[in-house]
Amino acid sequence: MVSTNDKDRAAPRLPSIRRLLGLANKTATKFSERRLVEHGLTLRQWVLLTALWRRDGLTVGQLAEHYRATEPSTSSLVSRMENKGLLARRHDPDDRRHVRVYLTERGRALDHLASIDEQIDEALLAGFTASEAHQFAAMMERLIANANGGRASG
DSSP: OOOHHHHHHHSOOOOOHHHHHHHHHHHHHHHHHHHHHTTTOOHHHHHHHHHHHHSSSEEHHHHHHHHTSOHHHHHHHHHHHHHTTSEEEEEOSSOTTOEEEEEOHHHHTTGGGGGHHHHHHHHHTTTOOHHHHHHHHHHHHHHHHHHTTTOOOO
């Protein structure tokens, strides 16, 4: 029979994965925000802009889905971005019940930031080999699938 003390010495306890993921997320988010603040953007604003840079004229509901947020919180974010001159809402010409969100010239002029996530990933993965980076991404995808009951996230 192995005593508790023998078990503890045999294999050091892993740090809490949940805690490490939370800390990694918080740190990476702050890192990203520091890169965006010089352009007058928050990370949340950048996420919405990326959707509109790909396809201008989305509805608030479509933006909420892209951002994985509620429509009311997305609508508030769109309002703040309208006040900054980045976006404009207009009624859909084919169906006036729908309101679509469009980039303004100022919002469109920031499209050079569309690939900033690639620069951020490169900085966060500094010191990783290409193989390690791919393995890390695959492990994270498996972890997410495990947390979703075996289903990959969408």
